Amino acid sequence: MSPDTGLVFRTARELVTLMVTRQVSAREVLDAHLAQIEKTNPEVNAIVTLAPERARTLAERADTAIARGRSLGPLHGLPVAHKDLANTAGIRTTFGSLVYQAHVPVRDDLHVRRMVDAGAVTLGKTNTPEFGNGSQTFNRVFGATRNPYDVTRTCGGSSGGAAVALATGMVPIADGSDMGGSLRNPASFCNVVGLRPSIGRVPLWPVTNDHFTLPAVGAMARTVGDLALQMRVIAQPTPRSPVSLPPADFSRPVERDVRGTRVAWSVDLGGLPVDPRVVHAMTPARDLLLDLGCEVVDTCPDFDGADEAFTVQRASAQAYVYGPLLDEYGDQLGDNVRWEIARGRAVTAIDLERAAVLRTELYNRMLDFFATHQFLVTLVSQVVPFDVDLPYPTEIDGTPMTCYREWMRSCAWMSVAGLPCMSVPFTFTPEGLPVGVQIVGAPGDDFGVLSLGHAIEAATTTWRRHPALAL
Known part of the structure; x- marks a missing residue:
């Protein structure tokens, strides 16, 4: 079966319109994406568990609803693959671990259920490192996922399978964490x-600790508008989560005039080591912001204490959740997980309290910073995509990296602060490797982040450059 690239590279919003107006059926959309998976996935290893019969049942449900004069919801008929950290009832969910390689959940995670209830067609699971440990997607169950723009490079992680599935037209939307x-x-x-x-x-539900707020579930797509479409569905409060925010209206148009917006700009967040290729690629973004009419200020917040807070809270949580698995299964767990458990088991009660205090102080500094700046625009990653066989970069521009996650402080610091932040496509390096920019907003201003991201997306149209192997 030959894939219909005219369908698989349509935006999610276009596909929904085509299906609800009966110009194309959900089954035809699904078949096009399944054909694209058959053609492309062997080269990149993004989708690791496929559930075509489940998907065909859901697609038929969508077509039957339209025949009866109704849509199933905002995600009507859209094929989706869920990250292999998300529980999917009746579909194998391994968490990228040998310990769970035959695990089949009996219940969906909340965001998965919401997507299916809104009309999404689940077709499978996307690859992730073991328990999401690392920003390089490989594990001993499925192997490595490759970057579609250069299959000798990593796709990043831990939502690497989702990103590759999107970039290659295997799905129009995907979830991630x-x-x-x-x-x-x-x-x-x-x-x-x-x-x-x-x-x-x-x-997040169900979770072990609903007051542990370093992790987040979010959305991925090829365009900001498609991302907003998914957020309409998954960004709703629930009494199951004591930290739920009130509803936000993601159905509004993401287009807005950003002239006069005060934007803080930083290429290194105050001195992080950065690959010169990243600096060179993203520097023109400052001029683009000026061209869009933004007021650009060269500054960044004070992230003092963010490293310590992140390291302590993450390691402690990993030791609590995965320590019993280490005791029972030993070397069936990978190096990153075992390293985190060892670090976590050395954490004291005083360490945890200090980490919480540091995080509180950081949050309050962010409130002060965003009282005078609407957004921070900065780098996403400190490096460009590296060798797929390298577990993690061991140095950046001459600065040694001491562990598997130190090279991602440019993202981790935002997680500690609890800020809404988004990577949006910006440009490519001379060798053809993608480089995005990170937009960070004030706490709660998720929609504002989308709006500025859309303005950058519309000005560059970089998102339209698809990998050659997918065409």
Whole structure:
């Protein structure tokens, strides 16, 4: 079956319109995407579990609804693949771990259920590093996912499979999760859009600790407008989550006049080591903001204490959740997970309290900063996509990296602050590697982040450059 690239590279919003107006059926849309998966996935290994019969049942449900004169919701008939960290009832969910390689959940995570209830057609799962540990997508269950713009390079992670599936037209929307950059880094590496929302904007349920707010579930797409479409569905409060935010209206047009917007600009967040290729690629974004009419100020917030708070809280949580697995399964767990558990088991109660205080102080500094700046625009990743066989960069511009996640501080710091932040496509390096920019907003201003992202997207049209192997 030959894929219909005229369908698979349509925006999600266009596809919904075509289906609800009966110009194309949900089954035809699904078949086009399944054919694209058959053609492209063997080269990149983005979708690791496929559920075509489940998908055909959901697509038939969508077509039957239209025949009866109604739409199923904002995501009517859209094929979607869920990250392999998300529980999907009746579909294998491995978390990228040998321990769970045969695991089949009996219940969907809340955001998965919301997407299906809004008309989405689940067709499978996307690859992730074990338990999301790392911004390079590989594991011992499925192997590595490759960057579609250069298959010798990494796609980033931990939502790497989702980013690649989007970039190659295998799905029009995808979900992801983010603790230290897992939505944003693969989006930048694969020329798609990834939003880590404000704390509580997309409720997490079920979870072990609903007051642990470093992780977030968010949306990924090829365009900002498609990302907003998904947020309409998953960004709703629930009493199940004590940190849920009140509803936000993501159905509004993302287009807006950004003239006069006060934007802080930084290429290194106050001195982080950055690959010169990243600096060279993103520097023109400052002039673009000026061309859009923004007031641009060269400054950035004070992120003092962010590293310590992130390291302590993340390691402690990993030790609590995965420590019992280490005790039972030993070396079936990968190096990154075992390293985090060891770090977490050394954390004291005083360490945890200090981390919470540092995080509180950081949050209050962010409130002060965003009282005088509407947005911060900065780098997403400190490096360009690197060798797919390299677990993580060991140095950046001559500065050694001491662990597998140190090279992602440009994203992790935003996670500690609890800020809405998004990677949006910006440009390519001379060798053809994507580089995005990160837009950061005040707590709760997720929609504002989307609006500025759309303005950049419309000015560059970089998102239209698809990988050659997918065409």
